[in-house]
Amino acid sequence: MVNIDVENLGKFSLEESSSIFNLISSKNKELARKAIIAELTFKDGAKKFADMNFVISSDLKIKLLLPDDEKSIDTLNHSTSHVMAIAIKNIYPEAKFAIGPSIKDGFYYDFEIDKTISPGDLKPIEDEMKKIISSNYPFERKEVTKDEAREIFKGNPYKLELINDIKDEKVITYKTGNFIDLCSGPHIISTGRIAAFKLLSIAGAYWRGDEKNKMLIRIYGTSFFKKEDLKDYLDKIERAKLSDHRKIGKDLELFSFHDEAPGFPFWHPKGMIIRNLILDYWRKIHIESGYQEIQTPIILSNELWHTSGHWDHYKENMYFVKIDENDYAVKPMNCPGAILVYKSRQHSYKEFPIRYAELGLVHRHEKSGVLHGLFRVRNFTQDDAHIFALEENLGTEITAIINMIGKMYEVFGFKSYHVELSTRPEDRIGSDEMWDRAEKKLEEAIKENNLEYKINPGDGAFYGPKIDFHIKDSLERTWQCATIQLDFAMPEKFDITYMGEDNLKHRPVMIHRVILGSVERFIGILIENYSGNLPLWIAPVQVAILPISDRFHSYSEKIYKVLKKEGYRAELDSRVESLNKKIRQAELNKIPLMVVIGEKEQESDTVTVRKKAGGDIKNISINEFLSVLKENIENRKTSL
RNA sequence: GCCGAUGUAGCUCAACUGGCAGAGCAACUCAUUCGUAAUGAGUAGGUUACCGGUUCAAUUCCGGUCAUCGGCUCCA
Structure with a gap:
């Protein structure tokens, strides 16, 4: 006999094993029909999500999740991705499936097929999906051994690779109609629960997100428990497109792009008004905060880029020019220039921290496929600053920058942004000990300032870890704007020093930071957040x-x-x-x-x-x- | 860079299976002097992204290049 405690329904004792659905159904048919999945709490406190078909065999607390629960919507989307896979399999039996997760507002499935899939192919897949949905196939969970799973998925290198990566001896499969997928679940009870869905787009996606792997076909879609929700979602997307900064920028004559210079923005008179107003305010804040403005050249000798490490770690993104037989590069970052300013004379510990701010125009060679309006361009102005400091200054300096970011973002109406800590990349300079120290320092600063954050492993700059601030565009894609980077490496590369109290030379620490990020990207997001209806103080025409x-x-x-x-x-x-x-x-x-x-x-x-x-x-x-x-x-x- | 799609007048979009490229808005001209989201009439505007091929004939079919859009990878 097992004891069950169902939230908002009561406690029950079961003589015989029963599925959650049957148990609930016997008490409250309406509720059983509505519930999508269950959250189980076992005696030992362990929690997991389960299908409504889950067969109860031990004491449990059960919380039923209704359609409005986020996890229920995830489950629905994930189940719809299975339905799409069945439809694809029915139409293209040779397709080999990789992964098909739910994502925010939808799902996708990646598969390999030796054929081009075009938007016109989506309709037949949707029609096939409708048939599968009306057949109302149950999602049947089954635990099998890895060897059994290898037999089921033989001929599919992706599933076999996934099976090998699973740590448990047993793996879970789900059968829907006569289609079996490797999947840990949970799922909706049967395909009939999908009230509305739409396939949205086709894309290429590398297996396991790695450029070196084969590119698979990915189909994106979305699904809902109610037809109106699908309509609302599609309407929302349509409305969001009206806020696209590329459209608004053209309509309001703020900026333009031309085939003659792909990825290089042209600023028009009205766009310049916005830029200058933002930068006037930016200068005011920086002067108040103890920064000194500098400006360094756009073209600097290759030798410098060898010293800085950019030649070894950033060359792919740089443009090069020849002047009188000598080799120069167009700067992709402002730091070496700022270091030369620092190095132009001796410094004392008494001066620290030295805060050089620079609105630096940088050029980066971005791959053609990534350009995206003002969000991703090949030349942009960073609202950069390089702070030369003692190690004991770091805490207060970083906190001051975090506060500055919060203040500026509030002025521009950005209420929500998220923070990431990006740690050491594979391709880097400096010792591990240096990286340990720098990463620890940044994490401490984040914690001291009570910021919520996630760690973004391997995404730091080649010279140091960073704290990144991300803001959303109108379609809720996130873009990195502010970043605070801690650098023990460059000072060493350039052998910069200061005179200490002890009358000996010491090495300063550098903070690289931007607040707006790139002025271009920032203006793009500003436009999207206001749908072009800028606040009076920044509106080009008031x-x-x-x-x-x-x-x-x-x-x-x-x-x-x-x-x-x-x-x-x-x-x-x-x-x-x-x-x-x-x-x-x-x-x-x-x-x-x-x-x-x-x-x-x-x-x-x-x-x-x-x-x-x-x-x-x-x-x-x-x-x-x-x-x-x-x-x-x-x-x-x-x-x- | 990779996968897929798209490229026609300043903008938004037409042109059935190859047969002289069309509309609305904007611009310009004329009339209208107007009270809270489009006054009316007329005029002009195009090497159909670019290069090449097939054809009697190409915006349309084929190949290439470039750009843009949606993703992937990468990134401020």
Whole structure:
């Protein structure tokens, strides 16, 4: 006899073994039908997720997970990936399956096939999936020995490799219809639970994510327990596309890209306004925080890059030029330049920490397939800084940088970002002892500042580990922006020193850090986060002045001149067009404020202010309007 | 770099199986003087990304190059 305790349902004793589904069904049919999977807690405290078909054989606590639980949605997506595999197998019997996990908002399955799969091939697969779903096949779990599994999956090198990697002697398989997959589960009870799904895209993906391996076909899809949820999801994706910075950048004439210079952005007048405003603020913060600005050349001798280690560890990403028979490289990073500035004279411990900030334009050769609007370009401006410090300064310096990042991101309206600690890569300089010390130091700093973080093993720079800050774009892809890198290696490579209290030469430590990351990437994300509706203080055009007819042009002109004189960015739409049309165009240009000028305004010496997206229309005096503008802009408010 | 897709007017998109390249918006001209998201009429605008091939004939079929998009790998 076993004792079962089901959350929100009560305690039961079982004489005979029973599946969870049957047990719950006998008590509450409705609940059994609704539940997707169960979270089991065993006597020893161990927890695991199980299918509703799980057969109870020992004392258990059971928590039933309903469709709205995140784990239930994961399970559904994972099960749908199996259904897709069955459909693919039915259509292409020669396909060899690799892995098919659930991911955020969906699933994929990777498989090998000696054939091109195109978007047109998705429809037949979807149709086949629909048949499988309506057949309502159960997902049948079975434990087998590794040898049995090898027999089942013979001829499939991917599954065999996975079996070899499993530590247990037994492996789990799931049978659905007559398709068997290697999978630890859990799964939905049967294929009929998939209410809605869609196959979204096809991609190539390397087996095990390794470039050296064969490229497999990957099909992405998504699935839901309710049809409306699928519709909502697809609508959300469509809406997110409207926030794409590449589209907005073109529509609002902020920047452009040209075939003549792939991956090298061209900044237009309105884009430059955004850049300069961000950088004005950036300079203000840096000066306040004890930084000194420097600027170093874009082209430096190859010899320098040999010294720094870039030649050995970064050459693939660099551009080279010849000047008078001598070899030079276009800088991919700013650090060697900053070091030369440091080295130009002797330094004393009394000066530390020395904080050199540099808005450095770097060029990196990125592979053609990775370019992506402003997010991934071949030249970009890093808001860099190199801090030369004593080892005992490190804690306070790193904390100060973390605070600076938090402050800047808040000003630009980024509320959520995540932190990663990237540790030593395979290809690196410096001793292991150095890396131990540097990694430990960064981790301590993260913990002291109570940041949540995950470790990103092997992803550090070749000269040191780093703390990375990631922000999401409109499609929730994350991009690294800020980074704080600790470097004991470069100071040694360049043999930089300072004079200590003991009248002896010592080696300083370097921190490399960026806050915005790349100005280009940062602006891209800024645009996406606001869907182009930038806060008043950064909007390239702040006010559109809209005279109702040309009878009011001279009064409008007067308002325009007042705004210009006060330093606001205003445009006067003096065309002979309907007010509706002028408003529409100001809306499309995402201008935050419109000022409508007609008879009433001219007579009372006022303006009628209309906020973007309508509503809240107010007739106020010019001075009142000016003070509203001033208050909002001076405080860098993120909304009107 | 790899896998797949796409490339037609400034923008968004048409052109059935090969037969003189078309629309809306934008631009320009004229008329309209308008109160909170498009006034009307007209004009102009294209070596169909580029190079080559097949064909009497190519935007359309084939090959190559380039760029872009979605992924993979890589990265700020």
